[in-house]
Amino acid sequence: MKLVVLGAAGRMGRTLVKVIAETEGASLHAALERGGSPALGGDAGLLAGIGENGVAIGDDVDAALDGADGIVDFTAPAVSVEMARRAAERRLVHVVGTTGCEAADDAAIRKAADDGATIVKSGNMSLGVNLLAVLVEKAARALGPDAFDIEVLEMHHRHKVDAPSGTALLLGEAAARGRGVALDDRAVRVRDGITGARDAGTIGFATLRGGSVVGEHSVILAGEGERIELSHAAGDRAIFARGAVKAALWAKDRPAGLYTMRDVLGLGD
Ligand SMILES: NC(=O)C1=CN([C@@H]2O[C@H](COP(=O)(O)OP(=O)(O)OC[C@H]3O[C@@H](n4cnc5c(N)ncnc54)[C@H](OP(=O)(O)O)[C@@H]3O)[C@@H](O)[C@H]2O)C=CC1
Numbered sequence: 371m372k373l374v375v376l377g378a379a380g381r382m383g384r385t386l387v388k389v390i391a392e393t394e395g396a397s398l399h400a401a402l403e404r405g406g407s408p409a410l411g412g413d414a415g416l417l418a419g420i421g422e423n424g425v426a427i428g429d430d431v432d433a434a435l436d437g438a439d440g441i442v443d444f445t446a447p448a449v450s451v452e453m454a455r456r457a458a459e460r461r462l463v464h465v466v467g468t469t470g471c472e473a474a475d476d477a478a479i480r481k482a483a484d485d486g487a488t489i490v491k492s493g494n495m496s497l498g499v500n501l502l503a504v505l506v507e508k509a510a511r512a513l514g515p516d517a518f519d520i521e522v523l524e525m526h527h528r529h530k531v532d533a534p535s536g537t538a539l540l541l542g543e544a545a546a547r548g549r550g551v552a553l554d555d556r557a558v559r560v561r562d563g564i565t566g567a568r569d570a571g572t573i574g575f576a577t578l579r580g581g582s583v584v585g586e587h588s589v590i591l592a593g594e595g596e597r598i599e600l601s602h603a604a605g606d607r608a609i610f611a612r613g614a615v616k617a618a619l620w621a622k623d624r625p626a627g628l629y630t631m632r633d634v635l636g637l638g639d
């Protein structure tokens with residue numbers, strides 16, 4: 371499967387170039403960066419630390435998409451929305467790892483899937499986090515609507531620009547689904563000052579940023595006299611890249627539509 375890596379000079383882009391080279395059935399068709407990027411013209415393999423691979427980083431999207439089967443995209447919301455539109459035009463697979471999307475971005479991505487793109491989008495492409503989400507949903511369902519308070523804690527590196535993380539929101543969604551409620555109605559995304567006591571049934575988020583932390587998430591279910599913690603720690607960005615490439619290969623012969631990593635990994639609804 372011929373893949374285009376968008377944001378090829380970024381932290382995830384470089385990891386993807388390496389993982390694609392290691393994955394049977396996948397090849398790097400083109401590597402893209404934004405116009406004006408200092409990375410333009412550089413060799414994608416050299417930048418990824420795997421030695422020269424002959425794929426120069428470019429900014430010509432149409433040229434890159436010619437002959438491609440799919441796009442792997444860990445960039446920024448506006449970029450992913452535009453790329454989803456192009457994927458629909460060309461009936462391509464589009465794997466979206468980008469986080470920080472607003473409701474309008476998600477609606478545009480869904481429209482692209484309705485219009486012909488085969489899109490896999492997830493706030494976290496790793497097997498571990500998606501399994502964790504299944505466990506969180508089960509725990510929330512078993513514990514009932516409000517006897518246990520649910521808090522999602524996350525920590526990431528100092529460069530991360532969005533909060534709460536896509537994974538924290540994915541885990542919050544899983545908890546809400548387990549309780550049979552909508553996360554938008556129950557989420558408390560920040561607290562500051564005299565907040566008053568905790569409202570029963572809410573799902574809280576707490577964000578830490580610092581250093582080089584790849585990604586750590588805990589879902590805390592706190593009851594009277596006892597507490598359950600379900601956690602995941604990412605030690606290497608390769609877990610996300612491997613998941614994304616697996617998603618692209620899985621999506622290759624699927625009908626157009628919007629899929630999640632739960633679909634890819636067969637973890638059920
Ligand atoms: N779903 C998942 O499993 C994971 C998701 N992520 C998410 O992926 C995204 C990227 O993360 P990360 O790699 O750390 O970030 P980086 O900032 O390191 O990488 C993003 C790259 O995209 C480039 N870019 C910006 N605009 C364009 C454009 N128009 N065309 C092509 N490339 C462009 C950036 O260039 P420049 O810097 O010059 O602007 C940069 O090189 C974030 O939203 C993050 O949260 C990260 C890890 C796992």
Ligand SMILES: O=C(O)C1=N[C@H](C(=O)O)C[C@H](O)C1
Nearest residue numbers: 469493530535536537538585
């Ligand atoms: O920006 C990151 O680095 C990560 N972003 C994703 C998120 O927002 O959850 C996934 C992972 O935790 C790393």
